[in-house]
Amino acid sequence: MIQFLDLKKINAPYESTFQEQLKTVLDSGWYILGNEVKEFETRFASYCGTEYCIGTGNGFDALVLIFKAYIALGKLKKGDEVIVPANTYIATILAVLQADLVPVLVEPKLKTYNIDPLLISEKITVKTKAILAVHLYGQVAEMDAINTIAMANNLLVIEDAAQAHGAEIDFEMHNSDKIKAGNLSHAAAFSFYPGKNLGALGDGGAVVTNDEELSKMIQSMRNYGSEVKYHNDYKGINSRLDELQASFLNLKISNLDADNELRRTIASRYLAEINNEKIVLPHWDLSDNHVFHLFVIRTKNRTELQQYLIQKGIQTLIHYPIPPHKQKALSEWNNLSFPITEKIHAEVLSLPMSPVLTADEVDFIITVLNKY
Numbered sequence: 001m002i003q004f005l006d007l008k009k010i011n012a013p014y015e016s017t018f019q020e021q022l023k024t025v026l027d028s029g030w031y032i033l034g035n036e037v038k039e040f041e042t043r044f045a046s047y048c049g050t051e052y053c054i055g056t057g058n059g060f061d062a063l064v065l066i067f068k069a070y071i072a073l074g075k076l077k078k079g080d081e082v083i084v085p086a087n088t089y090i091a092t093i094l095a096v097l098q099a100d101l102v103p104v105l106v107e108p109k110l111k112t113y114n115i116d117p118l119l120i121s122e123k124i125t126v127k128t129k130a131i132l133a134v135h136l137y138g139q140v141a142e143m144d145a146i147n148t149i150a151m152a153n154n155l156l157v158i159e160d161a162a163q164a165h166g167a168e169i170d171f172e173m174h175n176s177d178k179i180k181a182g183n184l185s186h187a188a189a190f191s192f193y194p195g196k197n198l199g200a201l202g203d204g205g206a207v208v209t210n211d212e213e214l215s216k217m218i219q220s221m222r223n224y225g226s227e228v229k230y231h232n233d234y235k236g237i238n239s240r241l242d243e244l245q246a247s248f249l250n251l252k253i254s255n256l257d258a259d260n261e262l263r264r265t266i267a268s269r270y271l272a273e274i275n276n277e278k279i280v281l282p283h284w285d286l287s288d289n290h291v292f293h294l295f296v297i298r299t300k301n302r303t304e305l306q307q308y309l310i311q312k313g314i315q316t317l318i319h320y321p322i323p324p325h326k327q328k329a330l331s332e333w334n335n336l337s338f339p340i341t342e343k344i345h346a347e348v349l350s351l352p353m354s355p356v357l358t359a360d361e362v363d364f365i366i367t368v369l370n371k372y
Helices: 007-028 034-047 059-072 090-098 117-123 143-155 210-219 243-273 302-311 328-333 341-345 358-372
Strands: 052-056 081-085 102-106 128-134 156-161 170-171 176-181 187-191 205-209 226-228 296-298 348-351
Touching: 007 034, 007 205, 007 243, 034 052, 034 143, 034 205, 034 243, 052 059, 052 210, 059 090, 059 128, 059 156, 059 187, 059 205, 059 210, 059 302, 081 090, 090 102, 090 128, 090 328, 102 117, 117 143, 143 156, 143 170, 187 348, 205 210, 210 226, 302 348, 341 348
Parallel strands: 081 102, 081 128, 128 156, 156 187
Antiparallel strands: 052 205, 170 176, 187 205, 296 348
């Protein structure tokens, strides 16, 4: 069976150094907010090209902390509207709700699966205060257009970069050759969930930003709103990247770009060699704007195709079967209609994609799909 994602194989090369790092952390006697976290925050900020990085317990908390910090700083207030892509994973929307803000859903482009900038302006009201751009599946959203709209309307821009570690674009607003995801907005949230392109061995997340005031607020708010022990200045939460996960991430970050390149190589083969009129392949312009956290195809007969692949020994997953506005948890939205989003969620299927897929496995996947 070709697994959708073989985490054991991905982490196997690190096993001996993981054991060494475990001993180092154990021997230090310091397990929360210590030197490993500081080192990772420095390295990841440098990697993203930002001034600051604040480690958090997970990617969801990273998003929540951005919004709560902006509220504490007076740049947002409860009840403000945040524009969000309608086809994102529900966690993006729940983070907005967790901060007592109001998500406003906007359809994506069917071509890229990312939010359609042309539709954002239609949803802006006097209550709109932020745009939350999601780099879905690892492909950077249209950040030049999104930032242009935001500046014209005095809106904050936040990136949900949970799937886009290392993706980069030519960003006209910076007059720079390449700018990485995380440095294309006022602040960005990352997840280091084990299956991410940069994954820990447990939960982990981070906020990156160039805003010193925001950085200091999030540093405090992730630790009960405290800068000095037992002195609590804000109504914070407990969400800290732990020393052990930070130490593992410190080992893996050096290989992130190489791993992303391997993903692109596999994606290039899928795009060039899968030839089946029943399958819609994803759009990619062959630039570094996509790190293929997921390789997502579409088909009108998804259940049939998924069963066919399982019978042939190929595991696939669906990201995601139910759109957020159709979830029971968001019942107040169940009567809303987002046709493009609904089409995407009804048809998408994620093929195996990881830096440890072998050429023979890719050959087999392509051959099986072409015979469907």
